Amino acid sequence: xxxxxxIIVATIAIVLCLGLLAxxxxxxxxxxxxxxxxxxxxxxxxxxxxxxxxxxxTFLGGSGFAYGHGAPVFYILSYGxxxxxxxxxxxxxxxxxxxxxxxxxxPDFFAHKYDSPALGILVxxxxxxxxxxxxxxxxxxxxxxxxxxxYGAISPTLAIxxxxxxxxxxxxxxxxxxxxxxxxxxDTLILAVVLFLGIYLPIHYYGGYGxxxxxxxxxxxxxxxxxARGESVAWFDSTVLLTALGFYMWxxxxxxxxTAKEERAFRRNAVMMPxxxxxxxxxxxxxxxxxxxxxxxxxxxxxxxxLRLSVQTFDPWFVGVIGAAxxxxxxxxxxxxxxxxxxxxxxxxxxxxxxxxSDATVSLVAKSLVPVIAxxxxxxxxxxxxxxVALLLMGYAFVxxxxxxxxxxxxxxxxxxxEGAFAGICVGVATVAATSLTxxxxxxxxxxLPAALLDLNIGIVALVLNVVxxxxxxxxxxxxxxxx
Amino acid sequence: MAxxxxxxxxxxxxxxxxxxxxxxVQPLVLGMPLxxxxxxxxxxxxxxxxxxxxxxxxxxxxxxxxxA
Numbered sequence: 001x002x003x004x005x006x007i008i009v010a011t012i013a014i015v016l017c018l019g020l021l022a023x024x025x026x027x028x029x030x031x032x033x034x035x036x037x038x039x040x041x042x043x044x045x046x047x048x049x050x051x052x053x054x055x056x057x058t059f060l061g062g063s064g065f066a067y068g069h070g071a072p073v074f075y076i077l078s079y080g081x082x083x084x085x086x087x088x089x090x091x092x093x094x095x096x097x098x099x100x101x102x103x104x105x106x107p108d109f110f111a112h113k114y115d116s117p118a119l120g121i122l123v124x125x126x127x128x129x130x131x132x133x134x135x136x137x138x139x140x141x142x143x144x145x146x147x148x149x150x151y152g153a154i155s156p157t158l159a160i161x162x163x164x165x166x167x168x169x170x171x172x173x174x175x176x177x178x179x180x181x182x183x184x185x186x187d188t189l190i191l192a193v194v195l196f197l198g199i200y201l202p203i204h205y206y207g208g209y210g211x212x213x214x215x216x217x218x219x220x221x222x223x224x225x226x227x228a229r230g231e232s233v234a235w236f237d238s239t240v241l242l243t244a245l246g247f248y249m250w251x252x253x254x255x256x257x258x259t260a261k262e263e264r265a266f267r268r269n270a271v272m273m274p275x276x277x278x279x280x281x282x283x284x285x286x287x288x289x290x291x292x293x294x295x296x297x298x299x300x301x302x303x304x305x306x307l308r309l310s311v312q313t314f315d316p317w318f319v320g321v322i323g324a325a326x327x328x329x330x331x332x333x334x335x336x337x338x339x340x341x342x343x344x345x346x347x348x349x350x351x352x353x354x355x356x357x358s359d360a361t362v363s364l365v366a367k368s369l370v371p372v373i374a375x376x377x378x379x380x381x382x383x384x385x386x387x388x389v390a391l392l393l394m395g396y397a398f399v400x401x402x403x404x405x406x407x408x409x410x411x412x413x414x415x416x417x418x419e420g421a422f423a424g425i426c427v428g429v430a431t432v433a434a435t436s437l438t439x440x441x442x443x444x445x446x447x448x449l450p451a452a453l454l455d456l457n458i459g460i461v462a463l464v465l466n467v468v469x470x471x472x473x474x475x476x477x478x479x480x481x482x483x484x
Numbered sequence: 485m486a487x488x489x490x491x492x493x494x495x496x497x498x499x500x501x502x503x504x505x506x507x508x509v510q511p512l513v514l515g516m517p518l519x520x521x522x523x524x525x526x527x528x529x530x531x532x533x534x535x536x537x538x539x540x541x542x543x544x545x546x547x548x549x550x551x552a
Binding site: 071074077078080081082084085088092208209210212213214217224225226233236237240241264267268270271272274275277278281284 | 492495496499500503504507508509512514515516517519520523524526527528530531534535537538541543544
């Protein structure tokens with residue numbers, strides 16, 4: 001067993017202990033298990049929300065995308081701050097409404113606002129569909145880390161199974177309380193590791209950032225700007241907009257905002273979070289540093305760049321520390337995603353079908369669904385060939401379809417009817433599903449469009465269709481209600 | 485507050501309009517390509533702008549926990 005693997009195993013053991021400790025003395029009903037009894041202060045909410053954002057996606061996906069795609073990776077740095085601006089005004093009213101009606105999950109919110117249990121089920125389904133690629137990418141990340149840290153002693157397949165088992169046990173033991181305490185540990189470790197790597201590697205290999213970027217620009221001209229076609233400026237703008245709008249539409253982000261004690265926590269977070277984003281910069285520096293030092297990674301392999309460069313540079317024990325940070329970035333969000341998916345299935349689909357079920361039964365169903373969700377994700381992880389960033393963008397294209405309906409419901413006089421909401425979400429999600437399954441792009445559908453529009457993110461196109469449908473159906477159904 | 489709120493529009497313009505206009509490597513700023521340095525600047529400015537909005541927002545006053 002390598003030193004790296006010992007450190008990683010020890011980290012997993014500590015995390016499981018923290019989860020067990022967090023549970024002690026708490027009565028674990030469904031509200032406790034999924035929203036921590038709505039009793040977390042600013043700091044814990046901040047850490048939980050930050051914890052979800054700095055995931056395997058940023059750690060391995062961000063550096064990998066910088067390595068494989070260059071300048072288009074800057075979109076990851078851009079959408080967060082726009083999302084926080086929106087959150088300043090969007091989250092407090094959601095939180096107030098949720099508290100007033102004792103809601104614990106995202107579909108409850110939609111079902112209540114539109115007085116339509118069917119809409120709640122639809123939103124739950126959209127959430128689950130979007131969460132699966134997100135969970136798959138965390139498991140993929142875990143697999144990559146364990147595989148690299150074991151120096152080939154564990155097969156990637158076994159590594160993914162181990163990762164999935166750890167997340168499952170962890171979630172079943174402690175629920176969201178475990179996530180909060182592990183999130184504190186994780187954020188400290190990831191901050192230290194990312195800052196160190198992002199500063200040390202460029203200086204060690206190139207003598208500084210300026211020389212590094214000059215060398216990359218000389219070796220790969222055009223790599224550090226957005227290209228004229230493909231991931232162009234149109235792609236950049238539409239992707240930034242899509243992800244900024246979808247940022248808080250994830251069922252687990254929605255769920256974690258319910259954990260806050262007071263609404264001011266969100267406004268304060270909107271001030272603090274943008275700067276926290278800058279950690280991403282150092283993740284990118286690692287990916288860029290790897291370009292000329294571990295060349296030749298292609299396709300889904302680009303996600304390996306950070307670890308490959310680390311293994312080449314450091315002693316095994318330090319690779320273990322990096323791997324441990326990586327394991328935490330997958331475990332914390334992975335557990336949040338699992339809780340969200342299990343709560344959605346139990347509370348919003350099972351209970352909708354069997355309204356007479358007791359709280360204890362629903363709680364039991366939620367907990368027993370956790371291993372099932374893990375199993376489904378493992379199957380997808382083992383089959384998939386997509387990169388981490390591609391998986392997340394697919395999830396984003398799905399969840400963002402909930403944004404127009406949500407915003408309309410926050411207006412003083414909601415112009416959207418429940419039929420309009422239903423139709424809009426269906427059209428948006430169907431567009432994303434059809435195009436991602438058939439790998440269609442805007443350029444293939446409408447080749448006669450101006451060149452700038454051909455590179456638009458398909459999620460934005462779906463969003464436009466969604467809003468148009470929502471408006472048209474609302475106008476028709478509203479008139480009918482008026483005459484009735 | 486009414487006026488201060490509109491500051492929040494600036495980061496949207498800076499990112500969505502500014503990045504396509506400044507899509508170039510040279511000159512390097514703090515060692516970073518211009519396009520990256522521009523985005524970093526807007527992240528810092530976003531924090532400053534949201535801080536100003538927070539302090540001017542009456543919704544954040546008159547609560548149990550006083551704020552300097």
